[in-house]
Amino acid sequence: MNCIIxxxxxxxxxxxxxxxxxxxxxxxxxxxQTASSANLFLKNNDVEVVLLDINLPDIPGIDFIKTVKNPPQVIFTTAYPHYAVSSFELETVVDYLVKPFSFDRFLKAISKAEKLINRQALSEEESIFINVDKTIHKLILNDILYIESARNYISFVTAEKKLTIIDSLKNWKEILSPTQFIQIHKSFIVNSRKVDKFNxxxxxxxxxxxxxGRTYKESFQAQMRPSN
Incomplete structure (x- = not known):
């Protein structure tokens, strides 16, 4: 695993x-030594774990990680135990180490992060098989950009292909992960991990x-926008 301090x-x-x-x-x-100096590095490098102090000179660590798009797993390393509760409100926070901490305690936190990263990697490779014109196609769920409905058909659209079957969008909304696949219109479900931008x-x-769609606007924006 790649990490930064x-x-x-x-x-x-x-x-x-x-x-x-x-x-x-x-x-x-x-x-x-500052969050701002680490920000550019995070944008341009593959990092799985951030060892992050809370009391930084430019911006508090908790506030900083909220601004990072697709943040890595975070292990807070701090002398301030009273921030623990608020830090765990962030989905990517793995552990909270209060200084001074031992190597054994640090190793335990790293092990937790590794397990979460491995679990995410497996879920990203989760796949389904769908029957299109009597041919069975393997479709990796994380490759789906969006799913479009038209009359009695739905189409799974990836960067490379479009697979169309007889089925309903409602059926697939119940099957797929609601945190990753979000309905934004009566005819569309999008993969939230593939969204480049939205208004x-x-x-x-x-x-x-x-x-x-008007009906889906509020719930979609609530799921996609980082908490303040």
């Missing part, structure tokens, strides 16, 4: 680096512009 105190950074060196599967890709009227996925 965001910690403004150099003694604390040195302790984290010494712990990381003891774990063969954990690779330190960078260390930063009050449209969702944009790659080159597609899909209308948001």
């Amino acid at each position: 965001i910690e403004d105190e150099m003694p604390a950074q040195r302790i984290l680096k010494s712990y990381i060196k003891k774990i063969p599967d954990l690779n330190l890709k960078g260390s930063f 009050s009227s449209y969702v944009y996925i790659q080159n597609e512009k899909i209308s948001i």
Whole structure:
């Protein structure tokens, strides 16, 4: 796993680096003293785990991670135990380590992060088989951009193909994960992981512009927007 440290105190950074060196599967890709200096790195590099202090000089760690699109797993490393409850309101927070913490406690947190990452990787490769004109096609769920309904047919659209079968959108809404596949129109379900941008009227996925139905607007925006 690739990780970074965001910690403004150099003694604390040195302790984290010494712990990381003891774990063969954990690779330190960078260390930063401010959230703003780490932000660009996160945008351009593959990072699975962030070791994040809460009391940073530019922006609190909790506030910073809310601004990161598709944030990595977060392990807070802090001297302030009273932020623990609010930190766990963030979905990507794996653990909360209060300084000073032992290597064994650090290893436990890393193990938790690794298990979550492996579980997510498996779910992303989850697949289904669908019958199109007497031919069985394997479809990886995470490859789906959106599902479109037209009369008695639905089409699964990926970047490479479009598979159409006789079925209902309602049926697939009940089958698929409601946090990943969100209905935004009576004729469309979108894969939230594939959304590039959206406004009050449209969702944009790659080159597609899909209308948001009035009935679905509020629930869609509530699911997609980060909490403040």
